[in-house]
Structure formats: C-alpha cells, structure tokens
Amino acid sequence: MERLILRHAGKPEDTMLINFGPQHPSTHGVLNFLVETDGEVMKRAIPEIGYLHRAIEKIGEMVGYGQFMPYTDRIDYVAAMFANEGYALAVEKLLNVQAPPRAQWLRAVSGELCRIASHLVAVGAMASDIGASTPLVHALRERETLNDLIEMLCGARLTYNYHRIGGVAYDMPTGWSERVIRFLDHFDTMVQEFDRLISFNSIYVKRLANVAVIPREIAIDYGLVGPNLRGSGMDWDVRRDVPYGAYPNFKFEVPVGRGFRGISGDAYDRYYVRVIEMLESSKIVRQALQTMPDGEIMAKVPRRIKPEAGEALSRVESARGEMAYYVISDGTDKAYRVRSRTGSFTAMSVIEDVSPGLMVADLIALIASLDVVAPEIDR
C-alpha cells in the first residue's frame, strides 16, 4: 500500500487515490481496495485483505482432529457444509477409512442444499449490489426455508458442524425428505420467477453483459475455481471430474458460461452459471433422496483420532469452487499442519489484473460476480 502511495506521490495530479472499503456494503464483509482513478475509470484497484484473519490454520495445529471441525465452519459461513466435508475427507484419507454409503448420500444432500442457499445469497446480493433491491428479498425468503430444513437436519442454521470424521453427525429426521421434495418443487418454479424478475431484465443484462471480462486463460492462470472458472468458459467441476463421495452416482449437467448475453467470461456469465447450478443441485438432491441407501451413518473410527504419519490433500467442489485441505499428520492426535485452499482467495487475486480500465462502478459488479466471502479469503 505504501509503495502505491509513494509511487502516486511523484505524479502530476491527474489521478486520485480512493479507499474503497473496508466498511462498504458491497464488499461482503471487510475488504479494502486502494483504487487509483481519474474519477470514473480505474487505473488499478489493489485489494488489501486480512481484516478477518483468524489464524484458523494455526488453530488446526493446536486442537485435536475432531475438535477442528467447528472451526472449519467459520472459514466459509455462507457454505459451511463444504468446509466441513473437505476437512473430513482429508482426515479420512489419512486414516484410510470411508464414510458409509448413507453418510455419503447425506453429505451430498446437505451439501447441495447448502449450495443452493449459498448461490441464493450470491445472486441476490449481486442484484442488490448492482442496485436492484427486490431480488435479494426473494432470494433470502427461499434461503430461510433452506436454513429451516438444514436446522431440522443438524440443529444449526449457519455454522453446521454436521460432518464427522468417518460420517455425519445425525440421520434425517422423520418426514424430512418429503419436506425437502416439497420445497424443491416450489423452488424450481421460484427460479423461473427469479429469472423473470431479474435475470432477463434488460437493464440488469446491460449492466452486466460484457463487463469485467475474465478470459479463460487468465482464469486458469490465476487459479479461479468453481462458478468463476465455469463462467469463463472452462468446463470443469470437481464433483464430476475428480469424483468424491456419492457424486459418481448422480446425473447432473455442469453449466458453462459461453456468453449467455455478452461474451464468455463476463459478469453476467458468472451470475447466470450460478442460477443454473441451483437447478442442477436441486436435481442432485432429488436423485440422492430417491436412492438413499440404508445403514450406518458413521464408520468405525476410534474415539481418539491418531492417524499414521503422512499427508493428504482432499478436493471438494464448494459453492465458491474447489476447496482443498492439505493435512499433515505426524502420528500424534493433533494435525501437524492444516492448510485450506479456498476459492475466494484466488478470486480476489485476479482483481488487480482485471481492474485496469474498468469503471469504478464496475468494480462492484466484478466483486459481486466473483462472489467472494471475506472470511474465506482471510481464514
């Protein structure tokens, strides 16, 4: 930051430096951008992160394997299921155990419900950032039902702590799957309503199409993942291409941004990929509930988890893209090192590259379309 200010100090006064954030409604948490602009067009925007750094990786070295699970919720509180799942899979890989089929199916169901909830926040907040405040209310209304359903499953609405190493904490309550199906029936029509309300609204389309384009090569180079990568036209989904858990048993499409309204990789593609993904998640939940196997929900795991010395990497498709946990064990009951790779961190790094030449107002469209969640950036 200092260097930019110094570099700026020597220049003629044709540009100015603006602090965008840390407290700004469209930063989705606490982020700071140092924007160099002539008033309308940005020369560059430099993200300054770290406001929500809670040293979760260090905590992972200080608590036992099982005890770390609630902390993973706090990495990404909008889609906590995946943070749980990634960590559970990494430790299961170290222990060489596999969750029983019913637990894997429950993981898929809870995960996809969580993905819908997270994408609802993403698309709703995006519309709100752009200036349309109604869709956010519609989206949050649906998310409320989802939170209720997940609360029935695991007792929590936001930080679930649902996964356990070797399975999941609770089985479905009676009548739960019928309620989920009833919600999905309603939800599928709601997405059409949402499309009519905002997705195909010509003002909204004009605001986002051809704005903040991230070409595919840049997206891959900067390690963008998930919907941001698919929005840039890369056909890749960890659920399909590096299958884990119950996902090989389900049929679903992977939406890819090929320029729905503008060119591939623009903000509208990243937005609309998420809308389609919600419908695909709904399909997965239906299939999973139909084919739900009977049996245990926990594998046989010792009470005190002590994996052999070794290291493992797990990859899961979170709502914000590929989430990876790199866990090293030294044979004791605490992890030697826990590293979590999150989609928001790499998504933030691309902003410095994409921002030159954008309008200041389009920076908001860019951040919103990348769907970054500040605690996931900083961990």
Added chain:
Amino acid sequence: MKVNEIHERLQAELGDAVGPLSEPKIDPFAVVRADRIVDAARFLKTTTGIELDHCNVISGVDWPKRNVIEVVYHLSSYRHRHGIVLKVEADRAKPVVPSVESIWKTANWMERECYDLLGVVFTGHPDLRRILLPDDWEGFPLRKDYQEQGGYHGISNERENPLVELRRLDEKRLAENPRPPPAQAAPPAAPAPAAPAKA
C-alpha cells in the same frame, strides 16, 4: 498419465535436481532442489502431454527438527486430469526459494501468504509483502516456535480464560461467607419482582 510417469519425465529433464518419488503412502511427492524449481515448473506446465496448468495450492510447512521449511506445490492438469506434488526444502534460518509467479499467476498471492506466515523469501517475486497480517507485524505465526507478541499497538491479544475469572469469584464468595451448613445449602429465594405497573 500416472504420477510416476510425470516424475520420470521430470527426472529425465532435470537429472539429480529431482529427488525420488516418496513411497506412495497416500499422496506421493518429489523433492526438487530449490534452484531448479522454476525450471521444473516451466517444464511441467509447457510440455505437451503433461500441461499442469492448475497450481492448486502452495503451502509452507515448518519442520524445526529437520531444520527446514518445506514449500509444497500441488499441481494438476485440467486437460489430462493428472497431477503431482513437488516440494522444495529451504534452510530454516534463511529460507529462500525462487518464485514461480512467472509460471502460474496464482502463485503471486499464495507465495505472499507463505512469506507472511512462514517467512519464506521468494526471489523474483514482483510484490513480496505481507498479505494477511499488518505490514509491521513481527515474526511468522505458522512457524512452530512462534511466540506471540504481548500485543499490537496497545491492543492486547491475550485474554484470561473466563473460567479462571469465575473460579476467582467463587473463591472470593467462599472466603467472605464460609461454606454454609448443608441445611441452608439452597440459596434463599430471590425477592419477588415488583408487580409491573398496570398500563
């Protein structure tokens, strides 16, 4: 391509700068000499048939017993769906590793994070400065021997365990009126709250 085939091609290219593949316990890895990591990265990214275009994660691991800091590169390919794990070992007293930012742009921030939390200096990095912690933070928190500072600009980062405070209150109360006889163990009922005024 299997991971050992990638490793063979890499070893054929760089010779003894690439260590043997670790026994495939879970995820096998190969140790690369620090001064050849950029060559290795470029070879793996650009060679047809390998094309590891996705630098998944770069992590730093502190090993005080071996006196090294490892930098771990998890690499994979979107097209071929294979990958490999590379490690570079740096001296703990003066960890210096060449930057692979020129190969994968995502390394920019990941190496900054590694520098921030473990103090590994990446030579050739265009913008090496702290990323998560404040610029004037002292020490590297993910090192195993890291000692917390007493505070930061007058903000204390230490807090007493709330249980200690509760116990102290208990002891204070006990000291003031010693343990009551068992018959009076139950605390006297609190006086009934005044009836709310009728609206």
